[in-house]
Amino acid sequence: xxSNFSMLMDGFQIAFTPTNLMFGLLxxxxxxxxxxxxxxGPALAIGLLLPIxxxxxxxxxxxxxxxxxxxxxxxxxxxxxxLNTPGESGSVITALEGNKMxxxxxxxxxxxxxxxxxxxxxxxxxxxLAFGAPAMAELALTIQPAGYLALIxxxxxxxxxxxxxxxxxxxxxxxxxxVIGLIGADLQSGALRLTFGNLNAIDGIETVTVIVAIFxxxxxxxxxxxxxxxxxxxxxxxxxxxMTRSDFKRSWKPWLRGTAIGFPLGVIPAGGSEVPTxxxxxxxxxxxxxxxxxxxxxIEGVAGPEAANNANAAGVxxxxxxxxxxTSATAAVVLVAFQSFNIQPGPMLFQTNPEIVWGLxxxxxxxxxxxLVLNLPLIRFWVMLLKIPRQYLYAxxxxxxxxxxxxxxxxxxxxxxxxxxxxxxxxxxRFGVPITPLxxxxxLGPLAELYFKRALQISQGDWNILIAGGFPKVIYVILIxxxxxxxxxxxxxxxxxxx
Amino acid sequence: MTLLKISxxxxxxxxxxxxxxxxxxxxxxxxxxxxxxxxxxxxxxxTFPYMxxxxxxxxxxxxxxxxxxxxxxxxxGDSPGDPFTPLNxxxxxxxxxxxxxxxxxxxxxxxVVAAALCFWGVAYGFGSRKYLxxxxxxxxxxxxxxxxxxxxxxxxxxxxxxxxxxxxx
Numbered sequence: 001x002x003s004n005f006s007m008l009m010d011g012f013q014i015a016f017t018p019t020n021l022m023f024g025l026l027x028x029x030x031x032x033x034x035x036x037x038x039x040x041g042p043a044l045a046i047g048l049l050l051p052i053x054x055x056x057x058x059x060x061x062x063x064x065x066x067x068x069x070x071x072x073x074x075x076x077x078x079x080x081x082x083l084n085t086p087g088e089s090g091s092v093i094t095a096l097e098g099n100k101m102x103x104x105x106x107x108x109x110x111x112x113x114x115x116x117x118x119x120x121x122x123x124x125x126x127x128x129l130a131f132g133a134p135a136m137a138e139l140a141l142t143i144q145p146a147g148y149l150a151l152i153x154x155x156x157x158x159x160x161x162x163x164x165x166x167x168x169x170x171x172x173x174x175x176x177x178x179v180i181g182l183i184g185a186d187l188q189s190g191a192l193r194l195t196f197g198n199l200n201a202i203d204g205i206e207t208v209t210v211i212v213a214i215f216x217x218x219x220x221x222x223x224x225x226x227x228x229x230x231x232x233x234x235x236x237x238x239x240x241x242x243m244t245r246s247d248f249k250r251s252w253k254p255w256l257r258g259t260a261i262g263f264p265l266g267v268i269p270a271g272g273s274e275v276p277t278x279x280x281x282x283x284x285x286x287x288x289x290x291x292x293x294x295x296x297x298x299i300e301g302v303a304g305p306e307a308a309n310n311a312n313a314a315g316v317x318x319x320x321x322x323x324x325x326x327t328s329a330t331a332a333v334v335l336v337a338f339q340s341f342n343i344q345p346g347p348m349l350f351q352t353n354p355e356i357v358w359g360l361x362x363x364x365x366x367x368x369x370x371x372l373v374l375n376l377p378l379i380r381f382w383v384m385l386l387k388i389p390r391q392y393l394y395a396x397x398x399x400x401x402x403x404x405x406x407x408x409x410x411x412x413x414x415x416x417x418x419x420x421x422x423x424x425x426x427x428x429x430r431f432g433v434p435i436t437p438l439x440x441x442x443x444l445g446p447l448a449e450l451y452f453k454r455a456l457q458i459s460q461g462d463w464n465i466l467i468a469g470g471f472p473k474v475i476y477v478i479l480i481x482x483x484x485x486x487x488x489x490x491x492x493x494x495x496x497x498x499x
Numbered sequence: 500m501t502l503l504k505i506s507x508x509x510x511x512x513x514x515x516x517x518x519x520x521x522x523x524x525x526x527x528x529x530x531x532x533x534x535x536x537x538x539x540x541x542x543x544x545x546t547f548p549y550m551x552x553x554x555x556x557x558x559x560x561x562x563x564x565x566x567x568x569x570x571x572x573x574x575x576g577d578s579p580g581d582p583f584t585p586l587n588x589x590x591x592x593x594x595x596x597x598x599x600x601x602x603x604x605x606x607x608x609x610x611v612v613a614a615a616l617c618f619w620g621v622a623y624g625f626g627s628r629k630y631l632x633x634x635x636x637x638x639x640x641x642x643x644x645x646x647x648x649x650x651x652x653x654x655x656x657x658x659x660x661x662x663x664x665x666x667x668x
Contacts, residue, residue: 175558221594224624225586402602422598426591453547461541
């Protein structure tokens with residue numbers, strides 16, 4: 001612990017150089033800017049900004065990403081509250097109460113409790129991350145390939161079945177992601193899969209292309225197909241974005257409870273920010289003295305879920321950094337950012353690249369602070385962004401997404417892939433299939449195969465190794481309890497009703 | 500059971516699920532045709548793809564079963580039970596064409612032309628009818644992005660027609 005603290009201080013020293021501080025500031029600004037734009041969540045925001053870092057040194061670029069990461073989430077809550085169009089699943093709940101508050105003329109208080117809640121949750125969660133991730137990495141060093149495979153399968157199962165309303169559709173999304181992940185040369189044997197003789201496909205499909213295309217192009221095609229262009233009304237803020245003493249009194253406990261719910265659910269792969277924000281909302285509603293205020297704009301219903309959302313996002317970084325396993329779309333993009341500098345997150349990261357990882361963690365603190373300082377005073381500027389006419393907004397997002405897909409390798413092939421993925425994104429939205437499991441499949445599928453092969457190599461082809469040892473067994477038992485338990489429960493209830 | 504009354508949306512959704520099943524079959528076929536380079540690896544490069552193929556077909560069957568029982572997907576942004584928003588193919592195809600145009604034109608005509616046309620096309624697809632104003636915005640957007648990336652970030656974008664003008668400008 002002591003050495004972690006000094007490492008963190010070293011991280012602050014790295015982050016506090018003028019250049020890196022400037023990149024952090026730029027990141028908070030750009031992150032909020034892109035996050036505020038309706039329809040753009042943190043994952044797409046970072047994906048769109050990825051090309052910007054292609055020419056910057058790794059430390060500065062990742063510091064900028066950390067800032068974009070939190071910035072996009074701050075921006076997203078502003079949009080949810082004022083426009084009622086959440087950019088991502090984590091802000092859905094915020095929109096529920098926040099938009100009602102804004103309609104009742106309490107937009108300022110809603111924005112303030114969201115900003116302070118995000119700051120409190122972000123700071124606590126980053127602190128937990130700073131000490132939790134190295135500890136987890138140390139434990140992870142002892143995990144065998146079979147154990148890793150078990151963890152990935154658990155992540156598949158939770159992300160696939162807990163997101164959205166339909167289990168089978170989550171698994172459908174996962175399977176398509178796994179197929180996309182197969183494309184290209186097999187890492188070990190060099191055998192070609194699903195390349196159709198196309199030389200460009202040998203290196204596989206870029207994850208960023210998938211993320212940017214499925215979110216940006218898929219969304220543009222989908223909205224065009226529905227042709228819903230009625231302009232949403234941006235609610236105005238009366239007075240300053242600030243909260244009264246009584247608002248504060250009602251908010252601080254939900255902030256802390258939200259953090260306590262959000263962080264652990266991010267660390268274990270519980271399927272994105274949907275579950276923790278829902279849970280936090282449920283807890284606040286259950287504990288509230290004036291329950292009838294919920295649904296009409298209760299500040300607790302903004303404070304809790306917003307804190308849960310931010311703490312959850314920081315929690316997701318723990319397995320991402322310590323195990324190299326992203327369990328949300330946003331974490332997947334951050335992982336790609338690391339990989340674009342040939343840095344592989346995982347148990348060794350804290351030893352091989354301490355300056356980068358501690359610089360990153362330190363900048364999460366700094367970015368979080370900068371956001372609190374920048375966000376509320378600049379609120380009127382962000383609100384202006386909400387008034388960009390829809391046609392130009394989607395024209396801009398589409399064009400920029402195509403640029404991002406192209407700039408990665410300067411290849412037209414990537415653009416063709418982006419188009420195809422965009423069509424998949426459209427179909428998924430049309431038929432109610434969630435997007436995130438696909439991304440998790442694309443990024444974790446090849447990793448699952450790698451660990452699968454490693455495990456069998458160790459055992460000389462004996463499949464029993466996959467469930468040998470304590471760790472994989474524990475994971476599979478959890479898997480059975482988490483996934484199959486509720487299924488059996490539902491069936492039982494059904495039969496009981498049928499009788 | 501709503502088996503007898505299958506709506507248009509349900510038919511499309513069934514076709515979607517069916518093509519996912521075929522995707523699984525296709526992956527299995529592609530895997531069976533895989534040329535395996537010499538070398539003695541313990542795990543064949545075919546094992547994992549076969550597993551993915553089986554999984555894909557299996558969940559697609561699950562989806563088909565689910566659909567036949569009348570459980571339809573809820574389009575993004577709708578609530579379960581909402582009436583289906585009819586598909587506006589025309590506007591969607593305009594936006595799709597704008598994207599395709601960008602893909603085709605980028606390396607032929609250069610970034611500024613491709614991006615400006617794409618921007619204009621998507622705006623048109625989204626219902627904008629201020630042709631001249633849109634054209635102005637499109638060009639300004641494309642030129643700013645081009646310079647920000649090629650000059651500011653040293654990311655090369657195809658300059659196309661304007662090679663002489665923009666590159667030395």
